[in-house]
Amino acid sequence: MQIETPRLFLRPWQERDIAPFAVANADPEVRRYYYPSVLTHTETRTMIADCDRHLGKHGFGFLAVERKTDGALIGGLGLSTAGDEIPGGPHVEIGWIFARPYWRQGYALEASAACLSHAWSTLGLAEVIGYTSRINHPSRALMGKLGMRSDPTEDFDDITVPEGNPLRPHVLYRIKAVASDPIS
Incomplete structure (x- = not known):
């Protein structure tokens, strides 16, 4: 799975991506809405290996995002199978x-818009979800810009987050393939 946008390449992870992605994952501000919070270099390496396995098994996955102008790894983005939570x-x-x-x-x-387009046109998916902690307003705003919608009756507590933690209450967003071009 590889996707190109005007400014970015979404591509499988490479060894050279581990160090810059580990720096991002070690930043408490970057990971303030994740549980567990920051990740070690080893945990980041394991995450990338898991992403590679998922891509190999399903034909889609969480990819490295590289900026075209300078080849900088700016983050990760993609599709994955959601967990039982x-x-x-x-x-x-x-x-x-x-x-x-x-x-x-x-x-x-x-x-994200390019990834959703790939989900509809190449993978033939009928729906994609997104979810995040209720307090993660930046990601919730992006989901709204993408045309994803939430229904308060589908909100849930993420069982992988301890009770009482403010990251436990989650909001579920959905987008159907018929709404596949949310920002054109």
């Missing part, structure tokens, strides 16, 4: 994480 599965989810220097430049919207 999401009610009503199985689902294919879209997700992203970008290093802080690349925030607020439209990269996440550009890459």
Whole structure:
């Protein structure tokens, strides 16, 4: 799975991506809406290996996002099968994480829209979900820009997050293939 946008390449992970992605995953601000919070270099390496296995098994996955102008790894984004913590599965989810220097430049919207287009046109998916903690307003805003919608009756507690943690309450977003071109 490889996707090209005007400014970005979404591609399988390479060895050279581990160090910059580990820096992003070690930033408490980047990971403030994730549980567990920051990741070690080894945990990042394991995450990337898991992404590669998922891509090999399913033909889609969470990919490295590279900026065309300078080859910088700016983050990760893609599709994956959602875990059992999401009610009503199985689902294919879209997700992203970008290093802080690349925030607020439209990269996440550009890459996400291209990824959804790939989900409809190449993978033939009927629906993609997204989910995040209720307090993650930046990701929720991006899901809205993509045309994803939530239904309060589908909100859920993420059982992988301890009770009492403010990241436990989650909001589920959906987008159907008929709404496949949300930002053109």
